[in-house]
Amino acid sequence: MQKRFLFLLLSVLVCGGNCWAGETPSYASFTIKPELSKGANAVVRTEETVFTVLSPKSSTERIKRVVTVLNEDGKQHARLVVRYDKLNTVNFIKGTVYDLLGKKVKTLKTAEIKDYSNTSDFSLYEDNRVKVAELSLPSYPYTVEFEYQVTSANMLFYTGWMPLDGEKLAVENASFQVNLPSNMPPLRYHEQKVPGKVSVKQEAGQQVYLWQVNDVKPVEEEVYGPPFRELVPLVRTAPATFEVQGYAGTLETWQALGEWQNKLNAGRDQISEATKQQVQALVKDLPTPEAKVKAIYQFMQNKTRYVSIQLGIGGWQPFEANMVDSKGYGDCKALSNYTKALLEAAGIKSHYALIYAGDDNRPILKDFPNSQFNHVVVAVPTAKDTMWLECTNQMADAGYTGSSTGDRYSLLITPEGGKLVSTPRFTASDNTQLRTVQVKLSAQGSGVGEAFTQFAGLQHEPRGAVVQHYTPDEQLKWLYKNTQIPTFEIKKYTLEKVKGEPLVKEKLQLELPKLASVSGKRLFITPNLMNRWTGVPSSTENRKQEVIWSMSFHDVDSVEYEIPAGYKAESVPQPVKYTSIFGEYKAQVQMKGNKLTYVRQLTMHKGRHAASKYMELVNFLKQVSRADQQQVVLAAETT
Structure with missing residues (x-):
């Protein structure tokens, strides 16, 4: 009876007396299901996204989103960020905040909507801007409601839908509706983890597509698992026909996307006769096409610098090669177009190439042609292979793709249109760390040493950046x-980036005051001086997500110790060798005279495996970690 009285009293407070007529507070926090709020920082109460294609030239997108913020960590969801530019206009933004009982407290004022430039640090000029609105209350939980609309003239891109767009977030109800004129081709879409079927119907001269989700619980990434966007409901959409600032195209095939890009590039590859003659003289006596490509690439690097300029269609259309030639700068599109023109002057065929660049290596949906790219490079076919040229980095090596553009798909823009091809995949033998160390150990446990290491492929990149951009200090x-020794002092060092190769050479002269632990007449030493594996993930038997090892590499450490006179090995670890689907490890210690030699090899293979293989990875890394910590005991000989 008492519980019922409290519930009725709360209902009166919430509804202001109106609930007796059957009205329920929409946004009262107590109405959220426990299974949704458990583990969540915020809950989307409702989200309605309506994307309306008006014609191949324009569209509108209206979004209404209501989120209950449960705690401080969920406060980010009370902030609205709307991006716009020359091709996208914000029509309106509305906002309201409600207290824990669902009572309206405040309405967003126009003066509270901030407007900022969204220009990148590396850009000379962009027309990208953002409107930002924030609503909050002093105590949790509270609910914010935002509604806004954007009109777009950039129809290369249709909107996508990801209702669960963050960890520790739940969704009560969300819908995504796309409206197309009936005289346009059907909507092209790609679904991921969306429960139920899309509803498709004809209504008032429109094709109407509707997706809905309900009661979506929080999703969290697991260690060594897929990225978050692979784990949640997601709908991608794309046009069949479109037009951007007078450039019309179709997107049903990769070839068609390339044909559209060719329209944007047409006539923009002209350079002066003087530059052509300069290029031809540069390569005249070079023996191979590869040598000529490298010379022209270096010519471009020495002559230009990277500056991003993004204005309207300029996000996809390069500036003229002549402009880059005279001004000495350009963005990825302009520099790639210019490099292609230089190569053409030397009679070398090359391709402008669209690619998704970045360490996250987001996979391309090969069976869903649309603009999935954010960068441009140049591909040069040769008799042996294709040379890939990154034109925005004045220090990059010709032909090296690296972590930014390697092992992924790129769209070559050929005269016939687009052609999807893959960039080089790195194996463990490409990404090596080869180290030799000479150490002299004293009877007091201190030592001095010299370590020489060669870092190649992906493993050279961090140090390569240090060499290029850091002062000696x-x-x-x-x-x-970044040197993994418990206690040390660097007395002298050299870091050298090998010109023309993805290779860095490092030499360290080291003082090692606590190289060994001293106990009476014994010295305890961990022979693996500089490369101990410590990152072992926690064990779990109910793994849900696939297991991803993201990089192949091969490490070899060879450490030779000169032990003090009068000491001998009392205890030496046995050789170990471990093998799994993830990699191979072996290590051994040998004693010969007064020299103790430790050799360790670890090879890891990039791959994606079933969730059931997670414990195999954990156990393998545990074995590696234990082996890396093994000690040698040296004892003083008694007389």
Whole structure:
């Protein structure tokens, strides 16, 4: 009876007396189901996204989103960010905040909507801007409601839908509706983890597509698992026909996307006769096409710098090669177009190539042609292979794709249109760390040493960046932070980026004050001086997500110790060798005279495996970690 009285009293407070007529507070926090709020920082109460294609030239997108913020960590969901530019206009933004009982407290005022430039640090000029609105209350939980609309003239891109767009977030109800004129081709879409079937119907001269989700619980990434966007409901949409600022195209095939890009590039590859003659003289006596490509690439690097300029169609159309030639700068599109023109002047065929660049290596949906790219490079076919040229980095090596553009798909823009091809995949033998160390150990447990290491492929990139961009003092600080020795002092160092190769050579002269632990007449030493594996994930038997090892590499460490006179090995670890689908490990210690030699090899293979293989990875890394910590005991000989 008492519980019922409290419930009725709360209902009166919430509804202001109106609930007796059957009205229920929409946004009262107590109405959220426990299974949704458990583990959540915020809950989307309702989200309605309506994307309306008006014609191949324009569209509107209206979004209404209501989110209950449960705690401080969920406060980010009380902030609205709307991006716009020359091709996208914000029509309106509305906002309201409600207290825990669902009572309206405040309405967003126009003066509270902030407007900022969204220009990148590396850009000379962009027309990208953002409107930002924030609503909050002093105590949790509270609910915010935002509604806004954007009109777009950039029909290369249709909107996508990801109702669960963050960890520790739940969704009560969300819908995504796309409206197309009946005289346009059907909507092209790609679904991921969406429960139920899309509803498709004809209504008032429109094709109407509707997706809905209900009661979506929070999703969290697991260690060594897929990225978050692979784990949640997601609908991607794309046009069949479109037009951007007078450039019309179709998107049903990769070839068609390339044909549209060719329209944008047409006539923009002209350079002066003087530059052509300069290029031809540069390569005249070079023996191979590869040598000529490298020379022209270096010519471009020495002559230009990267500056991003994004204005309207300029997000996809390069500036003229002549402009880059005279001004000496350009963005990825302009520099790639210019490099292609230089190669053409030397009679070398090349292709402008669209690619998704970045360490996250987001996979391309090969069976869903649309613009999935954010960068442009140049591909040069040769008799042996294709040379890939990154034109925005004045220090990059010709032909090296690396972590930014390697092992992924790129769209070559050929005269016939687009052609999807893959960039080089790195194996463990490409990404090596080869180290030799000479150490002299004293009877007091201290030592001095010299370590020489060669870093190749992906493993050279961090140090390559340090060499290129850091002062000597900054380099030394970086080495202290990134050298894995318990206690050490760097007396002298050299870091050298090998010209023309993805290779860095490092040499360290080290003082090692606590190389060994001393106990009476014994010295305890961990022979693996600089490359101990410590990152072992926690064990779990109910793994849900696939297991991803994201990089192949091969490490070899060879450490030779000169032990003090009068000491001998009392205990030496046995050789170990472990093998799994993830990699191979072996290590051994040998004693010969007064020299103790430790050799360790670890090879890891990039791959994606079933969730059931997670414990195999955990156990393998545990074995590696234990082996890396094994000690040698040296004892003083008694007389």
